[in-house]
Amino acid sequence: MANIINFKNAYAFKLENFHLVDNPESWIITSLALLIGDYEIYRKQAALLILKALLRMDFLKELLNDNGIHPFDRNDPRVKKWIKNILSIEECQLCGSKENLEAHHIIRWADYPRGRIDSNNGMCLCKNCHIEQHKYDDIRFMKGAG
Incomplete structure (x- = not known):
C-alpha cells in the first residue's frame, strides 16, 4: 500500500508557517519537483527556501539525502x-x-x-x-x- 503523507504532521512540517501561502501542500510538492528536475540553479535555490520555511530541518535533511535529489550548490x-x-x-x-x-x-x-x-x-x-x-x-x- 502506498504511503500517504499527513500534511498535519508537526514532526515534518512547520505548521505555524502554513498560513503564509495558499495550499502549502502544493508548494511543497512543486518545490520538491524543482529540486529533482533539471532546472536552473536560481529556481532550485528558491525551492529550497520555500521548503526551509515549510518543513522542519530534520525532515528536510532526510528528503535531501534521498538519492533523487542531487546537490546543486557546492556549499551543500x-x-x-x-x-x-x-x-x-x-x-x-x-x-x-x-x-x-x-x-x-x-x-x-x-x-x-x-x-x-x-x-x-x-x-x-x-x-x-x-x-x-x-x-x-x-x-x-x-x-x-x-
Missing part, C-alpha cells in the same frame, strides 16, 4: 562531506604531492549531477595537477565537447 553539507572524504587520501593521486590538496570531480560537476557526491567520481589532486586537469576546459566548451 553533502558536498563538503564528499570533499573531506576525497581529501582523506592525503596525497595527490597524480604526482604524490602532499601540499595544497583539492578535491577534483573526474566527470565534471555540470555534466554528472549524480556523481557530485560519489566518491568514485573524485580524485585528490594538488593545486598544480588540478589546474592542469582543467587547462583546456574552455576550449572543450567552445568546441561543444564539454
Whole structure:
C-alpha cells in the first residue's frame, strides 16, 4: 500500500508557517519537483527556501539525502562531506604531492549531477595537477565537447 503523507504532521512540517501561502501542500510538492528536475540553479535555490520555511530541518535533511535529489550548490553539507572524504587520501593521486590538496570531480560537476557526491567520481589532486586537469576546459566548451 502506498504511503500517504499527513500534511498535519508537526514532526515534518512547520505548521505555524502554513498560513503564509495558499495550499502549502502544493508548494511543497512543486518545490520538491524543482529540486529533482533539471532546472536552473536560481529556481532550485528558491525551492529550497520555500521548503526551509515549510518543513522542519530534520525532515528536510532526510528528503535531501534521498538519492533523487542531487546537490546543486557546492556549499551543500553533502558536498563538503564528499570533499573531506576525497581529501582523506592525503596525497595527490597524480604526482604524490602532499601540499595544497583539492578535491577534483573526474566527470565534471555540470555534466554528472549524480556523481557530485560519489566518491568514485573524485580524485585528490594538488593545486598544480588540478589546474592542469582543467587547462583546456574552455576550449572543450567552445568546441561543444564539454
